[in-house]
Amino acid sequence: MSNPNVCSLSPAEIDCSGPWLLCPENPAETLIPSLKEHGQLVPVLAVKESGKTLLIAGRSRVAAASKLGLDVLVRYIEAADDTAKAVLHLEENCTRSVDESLKLATMRFFSARMDSAELAETAAPLMSLKPKSRDMKFWLDWMELTPEYDEFLRLGHIPLAAVSVLIKLDAADRKELIRFFEKLSWSRSNAVNFLTWLYETSRREKKSIADLISANSFEPAGQKESPKDAVGRFCKAAKELRYPQLSELEGTHNRIVSELCAGTKWQVLPVGNFETGEVMIQTRFKNREMMSKAIADLESIVDSSGWDGLFELGRDK
Template identity: 80%
Template sequence: MSNPNVYSLSPADIDCSGPWLLHPESPVEKLIPSLKKHGQLVPVLAVEDSGKKLLVAGRARVAAAEKLGMDVLVRYIDAADDISKAVLHLEENGARAADEFLKLVTMRFFSARMDAADLPKTVAPLLGLKPKSRDMKFWLDWMELEPEFDELLGLGHIPLAAVSVLSKLDETDRAALVRFFEKLSWSRSNAVNFLTWLYETSRRENKSIADLVSVPAFESAGESESPKDAVSRFCKAAKELRYPRLSELEKTHNKIVSEVCAGTKWRVEPVGNFETGEVLIQTRFKNREMMDKAMADLESISKFSGWEELFELGRDK
């Protein structure tokens, strides 16, 4: 049972180093004006253990009081083990948003101390997740990955959803993929597509991903290549491996279109990955002058013989 009494302690007497303090330290500057004007309105939470005062929640208040040379108001609670302390710490900080980094360190903390089967019920509510949600499953799968992926996730270089593919790979193949995320930040769709195409190609051709990405198309980005261009290049190379016939059709299509539509703002795209034999042609304009120019361009490009070749691409598939 918690002790309802509040005690006054020196900040130096409170141990704020517990591993259950999962939230990152908050800046104390915002608390200082309030402490000066009103004093400490809410006591921090702590437990007594072998004569030590172990903080459970309120690290910023302790730091601010120490900076001002003030004592800290403390209320003692019952929390016999690290798991109980962490639960109380997260509940007391429930108003703070749980970002990806907090979810990561929280999952690592609890997964090291609990059976995986008990994690959803205990941890999900503390992080604002539903126990049976897709994100919770992603976090459970992430706990099986190597530590280097934690760093990449914390940096925002790889999305959590990438685990849907990474969890299917062996350790050697995952290790071969780390370099693609070390210096580049990937969107969810790009990362999942890139990994999925490599995984499916690996299965189809009975080759390791380490072998697939050893070719020049997957060389690391150079200094002159922008991060966006590097990600596009890697995705394109992975897609070409997965869909070689489709990639050849796209190359042919783009070559013809570049000739047919040269000097105009018209765009021509295949419909249904060339399966229908149809194309979509479109442009934009915002005034009469631009519209007249577009219509004149359309009449001109309609006379090019390249259209017949475009229509045949779909039929030849």
């Protein structure tokens, strides 16, 4: 029995430009072999408005049929408005991987059409999130930002969790920080720590972030500096601003240890940020020969006066 809601149309008769088509289009070429051999097995979804056929889901099928000069099977459905069209589009594409780029496009689309409470209830299930989850809170906060950071999120240069600090900054400070994310990709912990240390120092010193980063070691990454090294340098500089005494102690500790353990594989680490006056020493080995060498190295460094310097760091703090 034929379905009155399904018809056959030329690809040119189908409008595939709707803003609700949030999922990226798959290459049409991936569907061409199947269309040639089996024909179109599943109709695309569309709505009819003002005499036009507006696509809801199936852009790749339309594009592939167009390349082959074939008509497209279209199934008409009901959708009251653009929001309903977007919901149907995303539900039809529910088997796709939902990456940060798609989540961002989804949130921007719905945030322009509803308040935050409705946004959480509507968008969260479409992005495989719980409405009251921490990640959903991050997304709602991100919608409070102007879109200047959106591209960095799409590219993976900045993690979503960074919004927990960005949302606290004014527009001028956020603008000053853009250069740190234009060409570098930051891990979640590095980005959140870097921004938090700058924000907290700004509050303590009653200075803008622009003033802080202009007066300290935040020069742009050089051509010979790796992205990882640049991120490490920026984090180190921000931490030194936030914890100047601790950074000074760490610097002294590292200098003593580098001399103390030179030529060995032993590592000496402070315990409790120097608050205990204790250190921990460790190494690794995987056979008796390496173990014997490690023990001999330890015996050779145990009488060094450098140890007294390490212990004094804790007592002086």
